[in-house]
Amino acid sequence: MITLLTDFGLEDIYVGVMKGVIAGIHPQAHVIDLTHQIPPQNIALGSFQLGNAYPHFPPGTIHVAVVDPGVGSHRRAIAIQMPSGILIGPDNGLFSHVLQYEDAISAVELTNSQYWYSTQPSNTFHGRDIFAPAAAYLAKGLSLQVMGPEVPLSALTALSNIFTWQPTPNGGTGNIQAIDYFGNLITNIPASEVQHISWSLQIDQHHIHSTTSYTTEEAYPTLKALVGSHGWLEIALPNGSAHHILNSKIGDPVELHLNP
Numbered sequence: 116m117i118t119l120l121t122d123f124g125l126e127d128i129y130v131g132v133m134k135g136v137i138a139g140i141h142p143q144a145h146v147i148d149l150t151h152q153i154p155p156q157n158i159a160l161g162s163f164q165l166g167n168a169y170p171h172f173p174p175g176t177i178h179v180a181v182v183d184p185g186v187g188s189h190r191r192a193i194a195i196q197m198p199s200g201i202l203i204g205p206d207n208g209l210f211s212h213v214l215q216y217e218d219a220i221s222a223v224e225l226t227n228s229q230y231w232y233s234t235q236p237s238n239t240f241h242g243r244d245i246f247a248p249a250a251a252y253l254a255k256g257l258s259l260q261v262m263g264p265e266v267p268l269s270a271l272t273a274l275s276n277i278f279t280w281q282p283t284p285n286g287g288t289g290n291i292q293a294i295d296y297f298g299n300l301i302t303n304i305p306a307s308e309v310q311h312i313s314w315s316l317q318i319d320q321h322h323i324h325s326t327t328s329y330t331t332e333e334a335y336p337t338l339k340a341l342v343g344s345h346g347w348l349e350i351a352l353p354n355g356s357a358h359h360i361l362n363s364k365i366g367d368p369v370e371l372h373l374n375p
Contacts, residue, residue, distance in 0.1 A: 116172065116173065121182065122181070129240070132243050149165070169212075180202070182204075183209075186241050193222055194249055203225075203246050221259070221268070223264060223265055289302050289348075291303075293365065299350065300361070314340070315374065316340040318367065337352075
């Protein structure tokens with residue numbers, strides 16, 4: 116099984132071309148689209164979405180992620196062997212969230228042109244020329260080690276400040292790490308911090324009480340704080356968009372208050 120996550124959108128042929136390359140090498144591969152609607156060049160959101168999808172796939176799944184503003188530069192093209200599968204894409208921090216779930220086993224740089232789509236890959240489309248072929252060959256059973264030289268795990272690029280949740284005796288401080296399609300503000304505060312206790316969130320001057328679902332019986336819905344399916348605390352507006360109401364952005368600070 117191969118999954119695809121990109122910021123390519125659906126108006127152009129890029130996603131279809133990657134699938135065509137995979138089919139040409141391994142027609143039996145089962146390809147699943149995670150999303151191709153990551154905002155352009157938004158590595159942090161791509162990392163977040165991949166990290167939340169990763170645990171739900173069976174062992175051996177190959178995850179291809181391409182959010183790659185540095186394509187054609189000196190950034191590495193990599194494949195990472197994980198206990199539950201393989202990650203393929205640019206070494207730009209895109210795999211940071213996944214690497215919080217599991218420790219990597221090994222990593223290689225995809226330099227062996229024998230397993231590229233072209234020995235002279237485009238400087239603007241490594242998804243087609245390097246990443247898609249690598250996924251197809253690996254899905255056919257090729258060893259990761261033949262793809263290129265080993266990369267020390269300590270040398271892999273990691274995003275900074277995405278896990279800087281700071282607990283305190285009465286709560287803690289975090290930030291917004293993602294904003295989803297519904298306008299829900301997803302924080303980097305783990306749900307494990309609020310088990311069996313009353314809690315609330317504060318963003319700017321808004322003090323937002325916790326609830327258990329998106330539903331509301333209020334005539335004029337108000338902001339709610341709740342545990343999302345991804346395991347993080349989030350802020351939502353029933354029948355509306357918390358993002359539009361608060362005009363918040365990724366990185367904005369959020370405070371957690373634990374109530375006696």
